[in-house]
Amino acid sequence: xxxxxxxxxxxxxxxxxxxxxxxxxxxxxxxxxxxxxxxxxxxxxxxxxxxxxxxxxxxxxxxxxxxxxxxxxxxxxxxxxxxxxxxxxxxxxxxxxxxxxxxxxxxxxxxxxxxxxxxxxxxxxxxxxxxxxxxxxxxxxxxxxxxxxxxxxxxxxxxxxxxxxxxxxxxxxxxxxxxxxxxxxxxxxxxxxxxxxxxxxxxxxxxxxxxxxxxxxxxxxxxxxxxxxxxxxxxxxxxxxxxxxxxxxxxxxxxxxxxxxxxxxxxxxxxxxxxxxxxxxxxxxxxxxxxxxx
Amino acid sequence: xxxxxxxxxxxxxxxxxxxxxxxxxxxxxxxxxxxxxxxxxxxxxxxxxxxxxxxxxxxxxxxxxxxxxxxxxxxxxxxxxxxxxxxxxxxxxxxxxxxxxxxxxxxxxxxxxxxxxxxxxxxxxxxxxxxxxxxxxxxxxxxxxxxxxxxxxxxxxxxxxxxxxxxxxxxxxxxxxxxxxxxxxxxxxxxxxxxxxxxxxxxxxxxxxxxxxxxxxxxxxxxxxxxxxxxxxxxxxxxxxxxxxxxxxxxxxxxxxxxxxxxxxxxxxxxxxxxxxxxxxxxxxxxxxxxxxxxxxxxxxxxxxxxxxxxxxxxxxxxxxxxxxxxxxxx
Numbered sequence: 310x311x312x313x314x315x316x317x318x319x320x321x322x323x324x325x326x327x328x329x330x331x332x333x334x335x336x337x338x339x340x341x342x343x344x345x346x347x348x349x350x351x352x353x354x355x356x357x358x359x360x361x362x363x364x365x366x367x368x369x370x371x372x373x374x375x376x377x378x379x380x381x382x383x384x385x386x387x388x389x390x391x392x393x394x395x396x397x398x399x400x401x402x403x404x405x406x407x408x409x410x411x412x413x414x415x416x417x418x419x420x421x422x423x424x425x426x427x428x429x430x431x432x433x434x435x436x437x438x439x440x441x442x443x444x445x446x447x448x449x450x451x452x453x454x455x456x457x458x459x460x461x462x463x464x465x466x467x468x469x470x471x472x473x474x475x476x477x478x479x480x481x482x483x484x485x486x487x488x489x490x491x492x493x494x495x496x497x498x499x500x501x502x503x504x505x506x507x508x509x510x511x512x513x514x515x516x517x518x519x520x521x522x523x524x525x526x527x528x529x530x531x532x533x534x535x536x537x538x539x540x541x542x543x544x545x546x547x548x549x550x551x552x553x554x555x556x557x558x559x560x561x562x563x564x565x566x567x568x569x570x571x572x573x574x575x576x577x578x579x580x581x582x583x584x585x586x587x588x589x590x591x592x593x594x595x596x597x598x599x600x601x602x603x
Numbered sequence: 604x605x606x607x608x609x610x611x612x613x614x615x616x617x618x619x620x621x622x623x624x625x626x627x628x629x630x631x632x633x634x635x636x637x638x639x640x641x642x643x644x645x646x647x648x649x650x651x652x653x654x655x656x657x658x659x660x661x662x663x664x665x666x667x668x669x670x671x672x673x674x675x676x677x678x679x680x681x682x683x684x685x686x687x688x689x690x691x692x693x694x695x696x697x698x699x700x701x702x703x704x705x706x707x708x709x710x711x712x713x714x715x716x717x718x719x720x721x722x723x724x725x726x727x728x729x730x731x732x733x734x735x736x737x738x739x740x741x742x743x744x745x746x747x748x749x750x751x752x753x754x755x756x757x758x759x760x761x762x763x764x765x766x767x768x769x770x771x772x773x774x775x776x777x778x779x780x781x782x783x784x785x786x787x788x789x790x791x792x793x794x795x796x797x798x799x800x801x802x803x804x805x806x807x808x809x810x811x812x813x814x815x816x817x818x819x820x821x822x823x824x825x826x827x828x829x830x831x832x833x834x835x836x837x838x839x840x841x842x843x844x845x846x847x848x849x850x851x852x853x854x855x856x857x858x859x860x861x862x863x864x865x866x867x868x869x870x871x872x873x874x875x876x877x878x879x880x881x882x883x884x885x886x887x888x889x890x891x892x893x894x895x896x897x898x899x900x901x902x903x904x905x906x907x908x909x910x911x912x913x914x915x916x917x918x919x920x921x922x923x924x925x926x927x928x929x930x931x932x933x934x
Contacts, residue, residue, distance in 0.1 A: 581745070593727075
């Protein structure tokens with residue numbers, strides 16, 4: 310393969326990491342929500358899409374990309390609060406399938422609401438001025454925006470990790486994931502913890518949406534493929550595992566982008582092949598605990 | 604119910620008669636379905652809708668075996684429906700196969716897909732299963748999408764026509780909607796009969812045992828994994844038949860028949876009608892398609908209405924339409 314040099318390979322690796330960053334953000338939220346609430350959030354893709362549209366709205370209003378970036382997770386997270394409190398909470402204890410089904414219906418409704426407001430056509434979302442252009446990484450020029458995406462994901466994952474591992478509230482969250490009953494017995498309002506975790510998860514999904522808006526077109530259906538991709542990542546990484554979400558997200562991103570370099574026609578299939586391989590060897594996922602899913 | 608003394612009130616008498624009727628229907632489920640289905644096209648606004656309800660009812664019925672009876676939520680049943688469609692479609696378009704062969708092939712292809720998907724997905728338990736089946740079904744979607752020489756890619760597979768059917772004794776043309784309905788009806792009737800026999804068999808009892816308590820079923824000595832896999836495959840065969848019939852009904856195989864939105868439709872139909880009930884899927888398919896037919900006349904945003912309706916059912920009527928009727932009757 311003369312055409313594929315080491316430099317091209319390295320560039321493609323970075324492209325994969327940027328792609329993987331979006332997967333990481335989605336899967337972290339999905340995994341967090343599952344780990345604590347045992348809810349598979351089928352509306353996760355819809356929240357991602359809503360995040361992009363809220364971004365379009367706020368950016369149109371203020372013209373400030375950085376403010377938009379801060380506002381979107383807050384808005385989408387607040388939506389998550391309402392959804393958890395009034396739609397998901399009544400279903401706890403009614404069997405594990407019901408929250409899943411509910412969020413599936415919710416996702417459909419959200420997509421249609423956005424269609425009513427913004428129509429079927431895509432909405433353009435320009436890359437902010439400060440982040441246009443490319444930087445020299447030593448082996449070639451790489452789009453600055455994608456580098457920024459990798460950076461912000463790294464920071465966000467670090468912050469989340471510190472929050473969960475090093476703060477006293479994080480301790481409650483970790484305890485809640487192990488045994489909500491005991492946490493409740495200790496006098497902690499676990500439903501409030503669940504509410505917050507659901508808000509964080511959906512907020513991060515919304516952020517992922519607005520972050521990927523300049524790279525993908527903003528259309529009402531954008532969440533539907535992403536949902537499947539996020540599922541693949543969580544299955545590969547192991548449900549409920551944050552480390553798994555990060556590693557698998559980057560891994561899937563790199564695998565997809567490498568496949569598009571070497572075997573372009575198999576790009577769409579590559580992540581499923583990876584998932585199938587992981588399922589055969591480790592059905593619980595790379596970092597999943599055995600029996601969690603019982 | 605019979606020990607309750609009959610009151611003279613008109614309401615109670617009619618209520619009692621109604622509940623007796625429901626019980627009678629529930630007892631003779633196959634006959635009831637067939638009797639209803641045989642007059643069905645005459646009460647529908649147009650025959651194509653009746654055919655749709657027949658096909659999607661069968662699809663939801665097959666799906667309900669896994670979801671309602673075994674208690675495992677699959678989000679990948681579009682793969683079986685779609686592969687049934689493509690199997691039949693490709694046999695007719697590319698090989699010029701006669702229709703019985705084509706339909707049989709569609710069912711077999713769907714069954715093989717279910718075998719492979721099932722073998723992988725069954726390794727994951729509980730809620731994981733829904734995600735894994737969904738992802739595997741999307742994998743099938745992309746695979747068929749890529750094979751555009753065979754499948755037509757994004758445009759779908761066109762030209763799945765069989766026209767005249769000559770059975771020796773009778774011959775009829777599928778362009779006649781009534782003839783088409785009864786042609787489909789024959790297959791669905793057969794499937795409903797087989798489905799009922801499976802449920803009534805000891806195997807069917809094991810399914811419900813797994814739903815009620817998987818660990819206890821295992822402790823009783825049943826091979827739960829194998830039973831799950833077999834059920835998944837049988838369910839895939841029913842859905843494949845539905846897909847095969849749909850290919851003939853539409854004369855094309857749209858790529859959407861593999862998309863996970865269709866799996867979601869099966870879930871919704873089963874839940875709307877009543878999961879784990881025999882009539883539920885047909886009632887659900889009827890409610891779903893009739894509502895869609897009416898509401899798309901008024902607004903193009905049918906999905907919003909559907910999403911909200913579905914959420915209301917999940918929150919307040921998890922038993923579904925038929926399930927709620929049964930519950931009300933047996934009170």
